[in-house]
Amino acid sequence: MAIVKAISQQIVGGPEVLQVVEVDTPRPAAGEVLVRVAATSVNAADWKARRGIVDRLGPPPFTLGLDVSGVVAQIGSEVNGFRPGDEVFGMAMGANAENVAVPVTALAPKPDHLDHVHAAALPTAALTAWQALAGIGTGDRVLIHAAAGGVGHLAVQIAKSRGAYVIGTARTVNHGYLRGLGADEVVDYTATDFSTALDPVDMVLDLVGGDYGTRSARVLRPGGRLVDAQGNDATGDPRYRRFYVHPSGSALREISALVAVGRLRVEVDRVMSLADIAEAHRLSESGRVRGKIVLTAWESTADLSTQA
Template sequence: MGVVKAISQQIVGGPEVLQVVEVDTPRPGTGEALIRVVATSLNAADWKARRGIVDGLGSPPFTLGLDVSGVVTEIGAQVSAVRPGDAVFGMAMGANAEYVVAPVSALAPKPPHLDHVHAAALPTAALTAWQALSDIGAGDRVLIHAAAGGVGHLAVQIAKSRAAYVIGTARAANHEFLRDLGADEVIDYTTTDFGTALDPVDVVLDLVGGDYGSRSARVLKPGGRLIDAQGNDAAGDPRYHRIYVHPSGAELREITALVAAGRLRVEVDRVMSLADIADAHRIGESGHVRGKVVLTAI
């Protein structure tokens, strides 16, 4: 297939280090599929990796991106679950490119009732929420910080699908949005200290980090769970649990069923071109995105 375009960076740093480059078309290995990327989306892990805050990618150059929605163009050995021409979505490292390779186990059929833009917004954020809240049950009081963000707004809906009582922290401008998603209570973190405004909760999902850990611990029941997805200051608390998302095509199929049933919808804040990825990173880092920023192919 020859040369294709990708977003790469030669050094860690600000959004300006991201650049469009030409690379050889990747080839799928055993258990993998090559996907023509129609859309991808921005996650906090992207800009953190770009800045060198999180490890795992080694030293630059590298290509970021975790989410993909697109079309299979080639399959590797021992692959029977997908075929060329299939529309799929899932997690794929290096998805900020025209083509990306992903393990078939990380992919699921693209929901036919979702376009590629909305499908690309789901995988990492929805799987993070799904895995973080896997143990909650009916009647649990669940506090979700940054509830209007990419992971947060999906977590609100997933918690409600499990019959929890959901409390979200968000700016006032997002309160109606969160109530529409099913939140039972919403707290404006800019004017109200949630630590004094709440009765004790069973579960906290911290999507902010920093001192939100120790602050959240004060409203958590003695036997509760403090689930940290960002890195906070409560790691010494016995109720603390650090979670990292892992790819799962099987769980994406369960998430798809919720979407099909009308119990889960993904909010797309804006759609941009991958060619404008530096601006997308600036917007994502602002912390004021409702739902997800989606990037379409170069």
């Protein structure tokens, strides 16, 4: 069996616990395909799992990574619709590796108009925004916190595509960028208390957490929804809902359609190698990233970072 590289950790802790290891090439089970990873990306869930803040993976050792864009190398039994050589993207647990086995239900064909770098930036962040904003429609007022971040900048565009009036919180440096994505109002959270500065909204998408829950509840109309993707302090409010993203190849096909017609674009802050994953985690954890950090699988990025 071929040996491939992956990122692993033996203990929870800081970025320094991440290490390159050699493992056997995974074998796809029934309903899975083996994907040769061209690119993956960093999500907040990655560094939270690394630090032990969330323990959905159980105790280490484990391999992080939720996003993948690459090429099908092998198919398992009971697989229809994909074959070796197909370019795909989707959510894939353990994607910080050269190869990863992925359920076909979590994958979609990679859009022809996206390179692997931009395709790898989309799945987890876009699905989070897509699913969290379910039910939003024309005329709804939506407040999105951390609107310039990996999930936030996609949520702004998806909410606008559904006809919503979108308000985002972000530092002033990002206001012009967000208005360019379609935001109707932008609030600098470092200078203005959004909880007293806004008219009532129909929905809040909280991508920050902590005390943003109770503060957001003050601007939420009585029948509104407070969707929490990070863990905030409004759990006792009847309008509160804790949200967790789930893989969906079918939703990714719908997201691809928005990208194809120019109604959704993903921002890549920078492209790095999986060899530099510790630094990528430090950057992501700083909260000063616009869009996504993408990681290529120990190869040159020269042919991967040009978007059509």
